[in-house]
Structures are given as C-alpha cells and as structure tokens.
Amino acid sequence: MKRIVGILFLLFIIIYSSTIYYHVKKPLPIGMSVEGAIHQVEDIELLTDITYKNKQNKRVVQHEVFHTMLKDIQQAKKFIVVDMFLFNKDTNEDQVYPPLVEEFTKALIKKKTDNPSISIVLLTDKINTIYGSYPSEELNDLKQIGIKVIETNVKKLRDSNPLYSAFWRMFGQWGKTNGNGHLPNLLAKSEQKITVLSYLELLNVKANHRKLLITENAAIISSGNIHNASGYHSNIAFRVDGNIINDLLESEESAARLNEHLHLPRIPKQPETNTQIEIQLLTEGKIGKHVLEEISKTDSKDSIWIGILYLADRNVIDEIKAAAARRVHIYLLLDPNQNSFGNKKSGLPNIPVVAELRKSKVSKNIHIKWYNTGKEQYHPKIMLIERETADTIISGSANFTRRNLYDFNLETDIKIIAKKETKVAIETKSYFQRLWTNDGAEYTRDVDTQSKLPFFRYIVYRLQRVLWFTTY
Template identity: 35%
Template structure:
C-alpha cells in the first residue's frame, strides 16, 4: 500500500500547488482605477546622505506628514501598513526612530479626542509571526476601540507553490498559538512556534503602505514605500500625498481587503467633479495593474526621452527586457539601485540587484548604487520625462519591480501621476532623483557601478532560479 499512499500524496501536493498558483484572484485585485484630476498633490521623501567625514544626515518627511493627516481626521482613518512593529532583527535598536510607538500613540490619541472617529488598521500577519506572537501595541489599539485587521493571505495565489501545495494540504489547518512558542523569533524578541516558520515559507504578503483620512469635507490619501517599522526608520523612501477623488479610490481598494476579515469600510458619496488648468491626473494602481503601467510607461518612451528609476529590488524579467529595449531605441535610462547588502543587521548576497545591474550595464544603461551604511535604499520609483515636452509620468508606491510584487502574488498599491514635468510634485520627484544620482565628496548619495561590480556566474544563476521559482525573499 505504501507506494500508492506516497503516490497519492505527491499527486495531491502537485495538484494543490498548481491550483494555489493559478486560482482565480479575489474580486477587485490587480485594478487600474480611472485617471482623476489632481487636487493638492505633493511628493515626499525620506533621504539619507553622508558628509566627507562619514557622518550620516537625514532629511525625512513621510511619517511627519502621516502623523499630521491622522491628527486632522475626525470621521475616518484607514491605515494599511506591511511592517508595523518595533523589531530590530540583528540591528542595534538605539539609533532608530520609534515609528511604531509614534503611530500607535497618534491613533490612540486621536480616537480619545474624537470618540466618533472610525479607525481601522490593516497589516500583514508577519508582524505577529503568523499568530505566534502577541504585540503590545496592537493590543493597545484594540483596547482603544481601533479595529485591527491582520490580512487573510490564504486568499492570494501561491508565490512559492512548491511549498504552498503542501501547506494548504495540512499545516495551514493546525492554526497557531502565541503561548506555545519554543523557537527563537528571527525578527526580534520572544519565542514562536514551528508553525510560524512553516507559514513564513509561503512568502505571501500584504505589502501595501497606504493611508486614507477625512480632510474637512473631503478626503486625503497617501501612498508610500515606507513602513512604520523602527528598524526601517533610516531607510530612503518616497511617497505621494493627495486629495480628492483618487483618495476615495484608495479607500475603495482597501474596502476589499478589510472585507476579507469581516470588517466593513464606509462608502462616501462621490465628490464634485474638478477641473484643473494644467491637466495633471492621478491614477491608483494595485497588484498586476502596476506592472502593466510600468511596462506601458517604458514602452511609451522614445528616442531622447529620459527614464529614471530608483528601486530597492529590480528583478522582473519583463521590466528588465523593456528597459533594455528602451535603451536600444535611444531612451536615456538611468537606474539607481540598492546594493542588496544590508537587512536589519544581517548581510545579504547582493541578489537580485548586483547581477541585474551588470546585465543593464552590458546593455548600455547607466547604473549607480545608493550610498548606504546599514540602511536600505527602499524607494520604488519610475519617472518618465519626454524630450518633446509632453506629459511626464511618475509611478511610485509599495511595489518593488519583482515577480512577487508585480504578478498578482502580493497585495500592492502604487500611484501614477501624469502632468507637466515642471509641475510641483513631478518637479520635486525629478529633483529628488538628481540629488541621489549626482554625488559629491561633501554630500555622498550614490556610488559608481564599478565600486561594486562583483557579480559572479553563480549569483546570476541563483537570481534567475529564485525569480522564476518563487524561492526567495524578493
């Protein structure tokens, strides 16, 4: 009987893996919302740079703006953040900004001041190590009357189908316990169960980073690459803050995720139509629609146009091939990449950006590395500026340019802005990129590609296998 039993298990494993990889997406995922007229849009950045003596300097704006928006809310706050904890990993915690406590305190205080305020915090179950930990700040939010939603990731397609096929046949149904931990927590303090690590191997995530609040009679939204995670507080990040109908699109996109956990978000009535003089437009993008917009922007670039990207992870083969094709037809492409060297006190192997950087350089694309010393160049930004003076375009948000982030496997949110290249937000984004790209001895922001041109054949092979299989953390 044993051969039959083993065969049946293998067939079930493979069948479940195929199903989990290809099952229908939940409704409203991977959506491109309509282009909306711009109202009160602003570009924000968290930047770090180093002086000639090696001292680190920080210019940060994103979480200050987020706290200000929460402080002005009276009716509704909907916050969706991937990492929302004070875990430091292997890093020294003393140098970090206490973002988790600041955001928690701001939410609780605003709820205290305005008891009628409806506040919902959506996050990824990685924060509790998939049910293996109880976090004090999440419990404090609940006690204050704030709804805390840990996203049901089982609704997503399998990023790692080789493992997820087996996971959904057995371990998934065992649940987890925050009181039964016996293994060290790789993310921070405390003990977790084996079930926590088995859940981790699925590599699924609600990777969104968004905020929606009421703003007087209207609505404001913020989409960013930044996490309210203490050990991430030194990272470089970008954000777009906006008001108007696009904020209601953002709220609608979060309504789907909250509903998975039985939480209903309000549906405010439509705002009055706006007209603007400069023709600038905003478009909300989620999941696979981000990929489609990136590819469309790259393919729309012609000879003499400028295409700039600043990305934490660049590995998606479709995006890479599109960038190489754009360069071949005369587009000026510049890629500012993280070294993929540092991860919360641990040293990584440079994958995927080192081998991808070498591939881009071999195709004639200019590549520079962000100057980092323990922190990460965590931005996810593409900026297209036509040579003929037509509409410029910017896409930024939570999504790295990888298979997991762009191919409907993670939950992701980005925002697309179109308008004149010299308009406020687009001009600020262009200035941000130029500051990062052009380094000087007095203000070190980036390094030439040759400084870390150390890619090996083994690295290239590992990157390709990891990207294709899903057996990776990028």
C-alpha cells in the same frame, strides 16, 4: 504492495500538481488588481525620507513622510485608514532605531481619545506577530482604545512560492499557533521565540505589502513602513486629495473583506476640471501592466529614471534592454542589497541584475548607480518617464519583482501623468538629479566596486528565479 505504493504516489503527484496550478491561477478575490478611474487634480505633493552622508561624513536622517503622516492624523476629524505591511518595534538588542511605531501608536490613541466618534482602521500583515507566535503590544493597545485592527488573511491570495505552498496547503495550514514558541527569532534575535507552525506559514512568503494612510482630507501612498528597524531607510511618498480617496477606500475595503465584511466611509464626490495633472490608482497586477506598457512606449526622445529597492522581474529587465536598444537613456538608482534591518545580505537580486545589464549590448544607454547606504536601505519604489510634454510617474509599495507586480502580494501604487511645468514633475526630476549628481551630499556611488558576484551566489540567484523560492 508495490502497485499500491505506486498508485498512492501517482495520486499524491496529481493532487500536489493540481494544488500548485489552482493556487497560482485561481480567481483573485473581489476588488483585487484594480485599475482605477483617471482623475484630474490640481496638485500632488512629493514627500521624501532620506538618509545620507553629508560633506562632514556624518549620517543625516530626514523624516518628511513620517512627520506628514503624523500631521494628517492630527488634522483628521472623520476617519483614518492605515494599511501598513510592517508595524512593529522588533529589533536585535544591539541595534537602536527611531521609535516610529511608538510615536505613531500614541498619535492614533490620542486622536481616538480626543475624538471618540472618529473611525480608525489599521490593516496590517501577520508578520508583525510572526504569524501568531507572540502578541503585539502596539496592536493590542490600539484594539483596547476602540481602533479596528485587521491582520490581513493572505491565504486567499495566489501562491507566490508554489512548490512549497502546495505542501503547506495540503498538510500545514490546518495547524493553529497559540504562541509558546521554542525556535530562535531569525527576524529579530532578541525578541520572543517562534513556533514551528509560524515558520511554516512564513515560508509561503506572501504579504499585504501596502503602505498608505487615508483621511477625509488626503491620502499618502508611500514606499515606507511604520517600523522601527526601517527607521533610517530612504523612502518616497505622494500626498494626494480629491476623488481618488474614494478609490483608495474602496480598495482597502476589499482588502479588509479578506477577513470580514467592513464598510469604510467615503468623502463627497468633488467636481473635477481639466488640469495639468492626471492620477490613477493601480493595485497588484495592474501595477506590472502599466510599468511594462509605459516603458514599452518610450522612444529616443524620452528618459527613464528608476529608484528602487529590488529590480528583479524578467519582463521589466527585458523592457529596459529593449528601450535602451531604441536609444532611450535609462538611469537606475538601486539599493546594493547589502543590508536588511542591520543584518548583512548577499547582494541579491540587484548585484547580478546590474552585472547583466552592464554586460548587455545596449549598456551604453543604461546608467546605474548604487545608493550610498550604511545600515539602512534605499527603499523607494518609483519610476519617472520624462517625455516631451508630460512626465509619467508610477510609485507606491511595489518593487519590480514577480511577487510585487503580478497579483501575488497586496500592493498599492499611483500613476501620475503631469505636464512638465507642474510642481510634482519638477520636484520628482529634481529628486533624482539631486541624488544622482550628489548635490550637497554623498548620496550615490558608482557600481564598479560592487558589481561582481561570487559564483555560488549567482547559482543561488538563478535557482531562485526558476523555483520562485525567494523573497523578491
């Protein structure tokens, strides 16, 4: 009997280990991890959503990204493609947020009603129905008017939480969720109950994390979600036009193909002349590749500016230290990770990362500030590298984490190389300087008061890095 048990246990270990290995290393679906063609463009528009405390100690909220998206929806005539990770109005009952989802949904429905022939497609993540625990009123309204809604099938992606996901793939993925949950909703306590199967799927911690809008006129690549509880977050986006629109549409077609074959329209190819701005689409692992390459190419004449929600990837942190050792001045503007949709957070991962960087031998060249957040997050994902003649910008949906940079989540960024005299280069540097120097408001604060971390949380942080069991 013991021998049979031993054989069965050995067989389980072999299957379990093989499942882990395969789903971490398996081939990516076609069209993932894209390094697009380099396009020449005349101009790129920087858009910002900023929440800050003014000199009168009052919170001010500016929604340039969101309102530009609404304007582009109004001006579209042929097609609209939206890919948005969070698209829901779920909140705790004691919290009040801007009705972003309701406004955005009404704008799409009005456009489809006024122009029935227009093609509108919305890709999103299953998190918005908590993996089938309850329906989304907004998604159902969009479907009823004839708008194509796709909840992305992320099972086909690699596993970012492999020790758990192997168990789930072996025993849990075969269950079907049909609502009627009985467990409390930890993501929004006043919303409907969650099923056990939904929580089991949620623990895989994988997502279509993209955030963008495309029409025949322009595309907006953003760090922000159309999500009520994100309504006060600070975010950043770039509005682009030209042939890169077709690259984005092809990438979105590949994401849709995870569920079904779908053909998205294209715009006519436009002539490109040598200009002062180059732009390139990067998705999934190619974002990480270019982030690391660009940091590694810096020297003492360059400066690096990073504004981001999560800085956790070891490769990026090591490259930052190496650049600082080359006497590159690095400016990190980070969220303190104290708040998430009105709920308190532990300060992971940024507080221990900041503590590590400040203790490093090259800390004199690494300058760090917290964004002065209230109940919102500093949510951008942007890197600016200042060089002598041209600046490099990488921005979009990807945080600097293993999950976001190495072919686990679906992510969309753009890479911009712009001569220093161009509008986009000037405005991007001005954005960072405005926040860093607190020009006109109290945007940022020093790290000293928040750089300490209780020992237990530090141990949790280290274990999360080893086991991969984390949301960052």
